[in-house]
Amino acid sequence: MKDTNSTKQDGCKPHGCNGLSAENRLGLRSEYAFSRQGPRRGKTLLILAFVAGCLLHALICASLTYMVSYDHLEADGGIFDLGFGFGPAAENLVTGSMYGNYIEPVAPGVFFSAGRMPAIPFFLAAVAMINNSLLVALVIKTIVVCGLMYVALYQLWIGLHNVPRAVLLGATFFALTFPAIVQSQFSLYPEEPYLIGPVFFLFVNLIFLSPGNEAVARGRGALYIRLVLVSIVNAALYLTKSSMLPLAVVSCILIAALTRKLKCLAVFTIPLVVSLCLWGGHNWDQSGVFSVSSSIDGYNLRKGNSQHTGSFYPQYDLYTMIKKEMFERAPRLDNEWAVNEYYKREAIAFIKANPAEAAKLLLCKAHVFFVEIREVPLSLKKVGIRSKLEPMNRVYMVAFRILMAMSLVWALATIFLRVDDTSSERAVSRDAAITYLAVFMAYAGPFLAGFAYQRHVLPMILPTIALALWILDHRISSNRHQCGVPDHIRSNSGE
DSSP states (O other): OOOHHHHHHHSOOOTTOOSSOGGGSSSSOTTTTTSOOSOHHHHHHHHHHHHHHHHHHHHHHHHHIIIIIHHHHOOTTGGGGOTTTHHHHHHHHHHTSOSOEEOTTTOTTOEESSSSOSHHHHHHHHHHHHOOOHHHHHHHHHHHHHHHHHHHHHHHHHHOTTSOHHHHHHHHHHHHTOHHHHHHTTOOOSSHHHHHHHHHHHHHHHHTOOTTOHHHHHTOHHHHHHHHHHHHHHHHHHHHOGGGHHHHHHHHHHHHHHHOOHHHHHHHHHHHHHHHHHHHHHHHHHHSOOOSSOTTHHHHHHHTSSTTHHHHTTTSOTHHHHHTTOSOOOOOOSSHHHHHHHHHHHHHHHHHHOHHHHHHHHHHHHHHHHTOOSOSSTTOOOOTHHHHHHHHHHHHHHHHHHHHHHHHHHHHHHHHSSTTOOOHHHHHHHHHHHHHHHHHHHHHHHHHHSOOOHHHHGGGHHHHHHHHHHHHHHHHHHHHHHTTOOTTHHHHHTO
């Protein structure tokens, strides 16, 4: 007769019982968070398949860059001909004159030394000093941005070891072939093409932190090395685009809440604080104003909040208002910060005087950011391969919108429902939900205040995919823990 105790061990444990310790919850698991269990051959094949996929993606991006962009990019001035003020700013750096440039649409005759955050102009200037070729700059930019994307995907592959490999493969394929993201790889301006990889890398590392994680609890050296790397990326986001400052600050708060260690917070915060001081010091030196923002933030806020905005947005690029002389530009003022304050005051005055119209514009921006599947501005002319990719991009956008809606609903439900549940599993889920909502809203906030195009949404696509995989991994892990099945059996069983 079979022993009842062994039967209990072989069968499922009672509901709510955990087979593993708290340290092995979904986060950076203590002993095998970033290493798959199972045969060495299977792990080697997995890594080779992942590397092959990344190389194929890089080859596709490079080929599209060459076919679509080479002739168009090889203008007489090369890098210095880039628009949005990036080319002239890079040229001024190379020639040794003052950092910045004149931005005629914002304020004719005013020199802007803080019109653009420094990361992109300095990168373009460095490339131009070696070879003033946009194609060379594109290749280097793609290597850096896609490199961070590949690292984050790899972390998901070896960190979420409960998700079936077929699902991981499908999600990776979806991420690497998303038409709008692929197209962004052959663009050097504006800032969003530079943000996709870093935002993804930052988010993946945030959701892999857990208060129950043994590495966090013990303060292992590897954790601090990772924090330093992620903190540099966090600071680089701010130095790339001023609207990333809320996201950078929120990331510091999340690090403090997730690790619950003052040393971790200090390590993570130092690069951002140094960046804020350096940029503020630059502005003080150039114009006598200590500011950690861009001097065209007020201009962007005004473009999204004026009496004519609703007539153009989202159908047309808001720059059309200026070309049609339907945008009241700043009067002749002494410096860029006076111009910035003028536009900011005008935008706030419009909102206060026209609350109904401002609310309507806000709903329109929210629709573009959270719902719209078409490329905005809607009238944007598409030629060549871009026109052929647009139908496919809409299909991908539908899938992303569904995934995003499910993720947001899950996050809200996890935070606000079952608040009396104090189990460790729910605590881990709540941490991930708060992280996703905090990152999403910190990123989206500036665009909802100003204006949103489809390119502004792109950096949140990959984090949404990462959260969906995290949720699936967590569900599978919870079910296995209730039955006393260790997570790594999945890898050994070849699921």
